[in-house]
Amino acid sequence: MGQGQQETVVTSLAGAVSEEISASLAPVDAELDRRYPGDPGTRQPIHTVYVPADAFTADTLRSWGDRALAALDAHAPDATSFAACLGLSGELAGPVHTRVRAKLEREPVEDLRIDFEDGYGPRPDPEEDETAARAARLVAEAYAKGTAAPYMGIRMKCMEAAVRDRGIRTLDIFLTGLLAAGGLPEGLVLTLPKVTYPEQVTAMVRLLEAFEKAHGLVPGRLGFEIQIETSQAILATDGTATVARMIQAAEGRATGLHYGTFDYSACLGVSAAYQASDHPAADHAKAVMQVAAAGTGVRVSDGSTNVLPVGPTPKVHDAWRLHYGLTRRALARAYYQGWDMHPAHLPTRYAAVYAFYREGFTQAAERLARYARRAGGDVMDEPATAKALSGYLLRGLDCGALDPAEVTDATGLSRAALEGFAAPRRGDLTASAP
16 A cells, blocks of 8 residues: 555444543543643742741841851852862852842842741740731732742741641731731741641641631632641541542642651651651651642642751751752652751752752753654653753743753744643643654
8 A cells, every 4th residue: 555545444333432432431531620720830949938927027038048048158159168068069169159249249048937826836826816917917018029038938937736726817817917018928828837637738738718708708818738747647547648649638828848847757756866858757758749749730848857058057068968868858859849947058948949940950951952842862852851941940930040042942832832831721631752
């Protein structure tokens, strides 16, 4: 048969068979769309900085940036010394050091959480009332002046009986204060700690619904992060993954799962000297969180290290190398966010993130460019890989590791095109590669 000859197409099944199957699977299709909407496509901060509520002031953000710069000047004043401390290649030394300094001057903190939980502790009710009201005023003023971090909010006390009423009242005061000062900012983030049962997540949903109704807000306006700090949040008594049930209990309001390094480690009986984000217990918990959150639009955040970069230079360098290594390890495992506890953690947070994206930039850009042009190469990429490549480049752009012009030059793609690859329709991921 010649190549130009038209093939005869023959089928055996009536069209009604396909229609019946589609009808039978319609509820499954709807369930997939509801439970697994995919990534929201918004910026994810690379870290969360938490500050005790009583220590939060109007200049907290700038103070953290200035203190981070001071640490850099004192312990690694130039690209060579910074690279030597962290083991950066000569090619990366200059660009990373320059970008870290620029970031600390321009936007030192990407996500700030004003802490009313462990970092604040129990206080007399009038004192916490006043602190919550002050926090709302300062956050509203920061957004009004353009000095706010991209994301800001509070960590309230948890839903356990002993502190439940206090946590609810603090949240009410904070949100009411924001509304009175001009409205809820787009970057508002709320964190619910020490969640153990899905019913506690449901209670948070009911609380936010009540607040929205009381103020005539659009239903679903308020979302929240779930902090995973107990073993029961990972594995329930019946052997199921509790965290997966928590995501569903949030009814679309959950925005993130944040791993609590030290509470979780202590819950499992890990000795204090071994409580760290690279402990096998931590790896197991985060892997369960990651699988439970995949496709749901809920993002996973790593925890923190409590080893602070303070003291003489050799001690600071040891702490920096630890923090840098843990951050790079997390990034390789697709945990793109973590928690920072001290201003001197910021230089190595940004150094690790910038090195991660700049090291892989050329290869990722070339692969995506070939995919977009339907060109060949030594790697056969599929739609899911194109999604990962574009997501990698977008995260690099959002944090300042990459510049828009260099990404466009290397890929031939605009940001809108990158976003299109990063958020394909469900069917596109199972289609054949070009």
